[in-house]
Amino acid sequence: MNTLAPGATLGVIGGGQLGRYFVIKARQLGYAVWVLDPDATAPAMQIANVALVANYDDAKALSQLGDACDAVTIEFENVPAKSLQLLQSMTQLAPGPASVELAQDRMLEKQKATESGLLPVPHVSITSQQDITRLGSDVTFPAILKTSRLGYDGKGQRTCNTRNELALAFSEFGAVPCVLEQQIDLAAEVSVVLARGFDGSVAVFPVAQNVHREGVLFTSVVPAMQPSIITANASAQAQSLAHAIEHVGVLAVEFFVAQDGTLYFNEMAPRPHNSGHYTLDATLCSQFEQQVRVMCRQPLGATDLLSPVAMVNLLGDLWVKKSPNIEHLFGSRGCHLHLYEKAAARAGRKMGHVTCLAGDNVSALERIHEQFEAISGN
Numbered sequence: 374m375n376t377l378a379p380g381a382t383l384g385v386i387g388g389g390q391l392g393r394y395f396v397i398k399a400r401q402l403g404y405a406v407w408v409l410d411p412d413a414t415a416p417a418m419q420i421a422n423v424a425l426v427a428n429y430d431d432a433k434a435l436s437q438l439g440d441a442c443d444a445v446t447i448e449f450e451n452v453p454a455k456s457l458q459l460l461q462s463m464t465q466l467a468p469g470p471a472s473v474e475l476a477q478d479r480m481l482e483k484q485k486a487t488e489s490g491l492l493p494v495p496h497v498s499i500t501s502q503q504d505i506t507r508l509g510s511d512v513t514f515p516a517i518l519k520t521s522r523l524g525y526d527g528k529g530q531r532t533c534n535t536r537n538e539l540a541l542a543f544s545e546f547g548a549v550p551c552v553l554e555q556q557i558d559l560a561a562e563v564s565v566v567l568a569r570g571f572d573g574s575v576a577v578f579p580v581a582q583n584v585h586r587e588g589v590l591f592t593s594v595v596p597a598m599q600p601s602i603i604t605a606n607a608s609a610q611a612q613s614l615a616h617a618i619e620h621v622g623v624l625a626v627e628f629f630v631a632q633d634g635t636l637y638f639n640e641m642a643p644r645p646h647n648s649g650h651y652t653l654d655a656t657l658c659s660q661f662e663q664q665v666r667v668m669c670r671q672p673l674g675a676t677d678l679l680s681p682v683a684m685v686n687l688l689g690d691l692w693v694k695k696s697p698n699i700e701h702l703f704g705s706r707g708c709h710l711h712l713y714e715k716a717a718a719r720a721g722r723k724m725g726h727v728t729c730l731a732g733d734n735v736s737a738l739e740r741i742h743e744q745f746e747a748i749s750g751n
């Protein structure tokens with residue numbers, strides 16, 4: 374396969390903010406971009422060269438996309454397997470169906486991580502009430518029940534303190550296949566975003582340290598405030614996983630750091646990731662440009678950090694009661710405002726984010742908290 378030069382046409386399935394930055398970077402580099410999403414007003418659809426309004430399993434639209442595009446990618450992992458297979462038969466697809474299907478299922482993902490030498494949180498598969506009755510001591514309470522498929526931003530998860538609570542949660546989830554995980558006493562959460570090319574070359578971004586609120590990413594700070602043995606280990610483990618699954622494209626791997634320093638694999642995303650947004654403003658090449666480079670078989674970009682940086686997500690909650698005080702950011706040195714042009718603000722919906730570059734990670738994090746307080750009017 375040859376490289377794709379600027380002027381070629383790329384496609385992305387999914388029109389959210391991750392797709393939007395992919396479009397921005399691809400078009401900046403001179404590529405045309407088609408986006409497929411059921412919502413004509415979705416953030417990436419607004420700026421696509423061609424916006425295909427269709428469901429993710431619409432064979433006709435997928436064929437149009439496959440015909441028109443020299444390479445296709447995804448911005449979220451829950452694209453139906455059949456759709457990926459269809460595209461795979463028509464054009465270059467990155468990532469390939471195998472790593473996407475792995476990331477769609479928490480149980481499979483944990484199995485693969487274990488085979489690749491990573492250490493998932495202690496867990497068991499729960500597919501029936503009998504599994505709950507027979508529960509051994511591999512996982513003790515409190516534990517978190519997670520649906521194996523279709524969870525995101527803390528959705529499809531329930532903390533359980535007793536076997537009865539677990540049985541109730543399982544039936545409330547509709548008795549779908551689940552994973553029960555040990556709840557870890559977290560010292561920190563870190564994530565690694567990397568890109569892997571068709572040729573197996575890898576470029577890893579600096580490790581981010583993340584704080585979640587109610588299951589949704591709140592802040593990231595880079596460099597992570599963790600001993601280098603932990604960040605180096607996370608980085609090495611993410612690379613092992615990428616090679617083991619022969620991933621092609623951007624891959625994000627989330628880890629838990631337990632109080633005793635154990636590094637646990639949490640989950641992976643076969644695409645650019647919210648915790649990698651800082652790369653838009655603070656690294657030589659961003660995670661989104663990296664996705665374009667992979668698809669076009671161009672050399673991977675350099676991932677050096679230009680400045681310590683912190684990021685905060687702006688959720689719809691900020692807009693629900695009153696307008697947030699966004700404009701003061703224009704007067705804040707080193708701060709970058711990103712809004713995704715989503716029409717309606719709903720609680721929990723990601724509307725934008727802010728990054729703040731500073732002399733060191735402690736000041737960057739302090740400043741991002743100050744900015745967030747000012748934005749929310751507290």
Ligand SMILES: Nc1ncnc2c1ncn2[C@@H]1O[C@H](COP(=O)(O)OP(=O)(O)O)[C@@H](O)[C@H]1O
Binds near residue numbers: 556585588640
């Ligand atoms: N086993 C666990 N122990 C402690 N905290 C957890 C555990 N699982 C999830 N969490 C918390 O919930 C967040 C979201 O869970 P995650 O499994 O990453 O699901 P999602 O797909 O929604 O991102 C995590 O980032 C972490 O803060």
Ligand SMILES: [Mg+2]
Binds near residue numbers: 627640
């Ligand atoms: Mg997660």
